[in-house]
Amino acid sequence: MYDHKEIEKKWQEKWEQEKIYKTPKNPDPAKKRYILDMFPYISGSGLHVGHPEGYTATDILSRMNRMRGYDVLHPLGWDAFGLPTENFAIKTGNPPWETTPKYIERFRNQIKSFGFSYDWEREVNTSSPDYYKWTQWLFLLLYKNGLAYKKEASVNWCPKDQTVLANEQVVNGACERCGTVVEQKLLSQWFFKITDFTEDLLTSLDTLDWPEPIKQMQRNWIGRSEGALIEFSLTDIPGQEDAKHFVEVFTTRPDTIFGATFLVISPELAQKWIDVGWRAPQEVVAYISQASKKTELVRIAETKDKTGVDTKIHAINPATKEKIAVWIADYVLGSYGTGAIMAVPAHDERDYVFAKKYDLGIVKVIKPDHEIDDCYEGEGMLINSGDFTGESSSTARSEMAERFGTEKIQYKLRDWLVSRQRYWGSPIPIIYCDKCGMQSVPEQDLPVKLPTDVDFLPTGESPLTRSKSFHDVKCPKCNEPARRDSDTMDTFVDSSWYFFRFTDPNNLEEFASKEQMQKWLPVDTYVGGAEHAVLHLLYARFFTKVLNKLEYISFNEPFKQLRNQGLILGPDGEKMSKSRGNVVNPDEIIEQYGADVFRMYEMFMGPLEDAKPWSTQGMVGLSRFLEKVIRFSEAGEFASSNKNIHKLIKRITSDIENFKFNTAVAAFMEFLNENKNLSQSDWESFLKLLAPFAPHLTEELWQKLGHKESIHLEKWPEFDESLARDDKVEIVISINGKKRGMIEADAGLSEKQTKNLIDSSELFAKLDLANKKIMKVVFVPDRLVNFVVKE
RNA sequence: GCCGCUGUGGUGGAACUGGCAGACACGCACGACUCAAAAUCGUGUGGCCUUACGGCCAUGUCGGUUCGAUUCCGACCAGCGGCACCA
Numbered sequence: 001m002y003d004h005k006e007i008e009k010k011w012q013e014k015w016e017q018e019k020i021y022k023t024p025k026n027p028d029p030a031k032k033r034y035i036l037d038m039f040p041y042i043s044g045s046g047l048h049v050g051h052p053e054g055y056t057a058t059d060i061l062s063r064m065n066r067m068r069g070y071d072v073l074h075p076l077g078w079d080a081f082g083l084p085t086e087n088f089a090i091k092t093g094n095p096p097w098e099t100t101p102k103y104i105e106r107f108r109n110q111i112k113s114f115g116f117s118y119d120w121e122r123e124v125n126t127s128s129p130d131y132y133k134w135t136q137w138l139f140l141l142l143y144k145n146g147l148a149y150k151k152e153a154s155v156n157w158c159p160k161d162q163t164v165l166a167n168e169q170v171v172n173g174a175c176e177r178c179g180t181v182v183e184q185k186l187l188s189q190w191f192f193k194i195t196d197f198t199e200d201l202l203t204s205l206d207t208l209d210w211p212e213p214i215k216q217m218q219r220n221w222i223g224r225s226e227g228a229l230i231e232f233s234l235t236d237i238p239g240q241e242d243a244k245h246f247v248e249v250f251t252t253r254p255d256t257i258f259g260a261t262f263l264v265i266s267p268e269l270a271q272k273w274i275d276v277g278w279r280a281p282q283e284v285v286a287y288i289s290q291a292s293k294k295t296e297l298v299r300i301a302e303t304k305d306k307t308g309v310d311t312k313i314h315a316i317n318p319a320t321k322e323k324i325a326v327w328i329a330d331y332v333l334g335s336y337g338t339g340a341i342m343a344v345p346a347h348d349e350r351d352y353v354f355a356k357k358y359d360l361g362i363v364k365v366i367k368p369d370h371e372i373d374d375c376y377e378g379e380g381m382l383i384n385s386g387d388f389t390g391e392s393s394s395t396a397r398s399e400m401a402e403r404f405g406t407e408k409i410q411y412k413l414r415d416w417l418v419s420r421q422r423y424w425g426s427p428i429p430i431i432y433c434d435k436c437g438m439q440s441v442p443e444q445d446l447p448v449k450l451p452t453d454v455d456f457l458p459t460g461e462s463p464l465t466r467s468k469s470f471h472d473v474k475c476p477k478c479n480e481p482a483r484r485d486s487d488t489m490d491t492f493v494d495s496s497w498y499f500f501r502f503t504d505p506n507n508l509e510e511f512a513s514k515e516q517m518q519k520w521l522p523v524d525t526y527v528g529g530a531e532h533a534v535l536h537l538l539y540a541r542f543f544t545k546v547l548n549k550l551e552y553i554s555f556n557e558p559f560k561q562l563r564n565q566g567l568i569l570g571p572d573g574e575k576m577s578k579s580r581g582n583v584v585n586p587d588e589i590i591e592q593y594g595a596d597v598f599r600m601y602e603m604f605m606g607p608l609e610d611a612k613p614w615s616t617q618g619m620v621g622l623s624r625f626l627e628k629v630i631r632f633s634e635a636g637e638f639a640s641s642n643k644n645i646h647k648l649i650k651r652i653t654s655d656i657e658n659f660k661f662n663t664a665v666a667a668f669m670e671f672l673n674e675n676k677n678l679s680q681s682d683w684e685s686f687l688k689l690l691a692p693f694a695p696h697l698t699e700e701l702w703q704k705l706g707h708k709e710s711i712h713l714e715k716w717p718e719f720d721e722s723l724a725r726d727d728k729v730e731i732v733i734s735i736n737g738k739k740r741g742m743i744e745a746d747a748g749l750s751e752k753q754t755k756n757l758i759d760s761s762e763l764f765a766k767l768d769l770a771n772k773k774i775m776k777v778v779f780v781p782d783r784l785v786n787f788v789v790k791e
Numbered sequence: 792g793c794c795g796c797u798g799u800g801g802u803g804g805a806a807c808u809g810g811c812a813g814a815c816a817c818g819c820a821c822g823a824c825u826c827a828a829a830a831u832c833g834u835g836u837g838g839c840c841u842u843a844c845g846g847c848c849a850u851g852u853c854g855g856u857u858c859g860a861u862u863c864c865g866a867c868c869a870g871c872g873g874c875a876c877c878a
Contacts, residue, residue: 617802621815
């Protein structure tokens with residue numbers, strides 16, 4: 001009787017024509033809502049069933065807020081640069097500048113088929129020059145403010161594909177595309193100085209309404225640890241004068257310094273010593289070169305079996321004044337702390353393994369007033385440090401830190417490596433001139449456009465170096481021949497600022513005007529998958545802090561509220577994958593059941609943030625429910641008003657606000673099951689409540705009831721608190737906590753009234769309460785009375 | 792190894808702040824309508840015992856706190872996710 005395809009098409013066209021979801025120009029600051037989805041990464045395989053889950057949630061929220069009179073900004077765009085697209089282009093031979101617009105077209109059509117209320121006039125595309133002009137501008141902003149710098153760094157290198165790989169493309173130490181073991185290669189790279197904001201990135205997490213696990217992951221990623229820097233002076237430095245005469249180590253356990261029986265330095269630090277004149281023994285040189293060639297895979301495999309080499313240099317332990325050996329081992333990382341450690345084998349598992357293997361001394365540290373902690377095997381001698389006055393181990397730590405060094409806070413977070421030797425990304429707007437050095441591309445010359453006269457097949461260099469039109473330029477300062485930076489930016493740079501652009505997407509003068517940013521930002525609600533817990537969400541926070549520091553914006557955090565959507569698994573409960581053959585195609589579902597059923601089913605499946613298996617069988621229930629709604633509306637047999645609608649309004653409103661879409665859908669079903677007689681105005685309220693969930697069907701039924709305006713422009717129903725309450729309640733009677741019966745009562749009775757009611761009920765005699773020894777009575781208003789009796 | 796999350800009927804899941812465990816839906820069974828089927832509507836549906844009234848058991852396992860625990864605490868088991876030689 002209802003052709004869902006027909007009505008969905010009809011209304012989608014009409015809504016678009018009449019621009020009913022257009023963003024207001026001048027939002028009321030007190031009534032603005034910026035509701036954002038993580039924009040999709042564009043790939044050739046199109047939309048999967050996971051995408052619409054989060055989009056439906058934000059759509060419902062946006063629609064309800066519009067109906068409540070809020071000014072809503074609800075946009076969508078495309079994350080369109082990046083490696084998967086480029087790899088697909090390499091495989092098929094079709095250039096990405098041709099395929100990407102086609103994929104976007106497909107994504108847009110698929111997304112539109114769900115009837116989401118995006119303002120399509122604000123669509124952005126990170127691979128369009130209008131957009132990446134500002135990505136480049138922001139790069140230069142960071143560069144000019146000392147927040148972008150270039151430095152040699154080792155990168156992942158696939159020897160078979162002859163290309164650099166992003167960290168995300170290295171799976172268990174191998175190239176994700178061809179399975180070849182990845183090597184490390186030293187190249188000159190661009191970095192963003194995210195470490196300038198470390199402490200702020202950590203502490204302001206506490207102010208955010210984000211899922212706790214996501215915040216925890218960010219904290220772990222930032223990796224703050226408190227410890228000390230301690231200097232160990234070196235003795236007998238072989239044959240050189242100017243090299244350092246001490247080693248500085250970082251430790252979180254300065255209280256174990258009495259047990260430090262040797263030092264270990266990283267191969268990188270050893271190389272630095274050689275660079276300043278240390279004539280290292282042959283075996284040391286060999287070890288360093290071997291370590292630098294080691295693949296990620298080998299390093300991972302070696303965590304149990306450590307390797308190292310004796311430098312033959314010695315140091316003095318400042319606590320014991322003993323002469324101790326200095327070793328080189330690659331279990332000490334050059335990139336963390338000072339690249340050197342004091343080894344305390346009795347209290348550190350790694351040092352213990354190393355000491356056992358190379359037969360180095362093991363000395364336990366015993367504090368006079370408390371137990372030995374985390375001690376490995378009773379070798380070596382016991383010493384009484386005798387020096388601790390601290391009551392606890394934490395005071396002992398800072399005491400020793402102060403005595404032998406300085407307290408220091410160390411983080412794991414490193415600067416963000418943003419250059420990629422790849423084609424499909426935003427070019428880095430830097431020019432190298434032999435005479436003038438590194439130069440920014442002048443602002444009026446932006447964007448630096450990606451050339452199309454390139455062979456984008458990877459050869460080991462960025463494909464851009466092989467484009468003459470791109471590569472050979474004049475120096476902006478002296479006008480002599482110069483060359484462009486041939487790297488492109490990591491796609492995460494593009495997605496770190498797109499939410500700013502949405503506030504002012506067509507601005508030709510600025511990345512977004514201060515005025516528009518001030519009006520709409522920060523984002524009130526952000527919804528997306530938990531896989532972006534660290535990278536994207538940390539980078540976006542970093543960009544926000546930079547723009548705040550440079551006074552473009554007045555806020556310090558981009559996303560006030562974050563909610564995650566869970567994975568949608570295959571019907572077999574496993575992750576959907578082509579190889580497993582359990583992928584559900586959203587186009588087919590829409591074709592057969594329609595967008596409204598799809599939307600409602602995804603909301604009904606379970607809590608938004610949980611991983612849930614797909615069940616086409618289960619979707620039938622939603623199909624039946626909407627059929628029921630149609631029959632009810634069409635019957636047109638309305639009765640007198642029913643106060644139950646107030647309860648429903650209250651429940652749906654709060655469920656949407658609290659992201660409990662699954663119970664909201666259940667509430668609709670329950671309501672329809674229980675209320676067979678409704679007034680027309682109650683029924684219309686029902687349709688309005690349902691409109692954010694099933695926008696097409698409710699619009700159709702609304703208009704059939706004789707309305708001319710769209711239901712989506714209606715006012716959200718209000719409820720009367722006093723009518724939203726039950727006036728009859730069932731009170732549980734229990735004895736010693738076990739349920740023994742129930743009585744019906746008016747709501748709001750006092751303890752005494754309730755007791756009187758029980759005394760006069762049949763239950764009183766049945767439970768033989770008169771003859772029981774009642775020790776205590778627990779009364780919970782409108783819910784329960786519990787008699788504690790002595791048996 | 793470290794950090795985090797999850798565990799409830801045949802299935803997806805519900806349960807406000809510690810107060811009727813299993814809402815809602817799927818599936819299944821029976822019934823109505825039908826020549827029949829589909830669709831629709833109705834009834835039932837955690838397990839065990841009982842003709843029945845009713846009772847006992849039950850939220851991964853074992854313990855604790857409490858008048859009362861799916862909910863709080865402790866230990867363990869299983870699954871998922873993140874990080875991983877970070878001193």
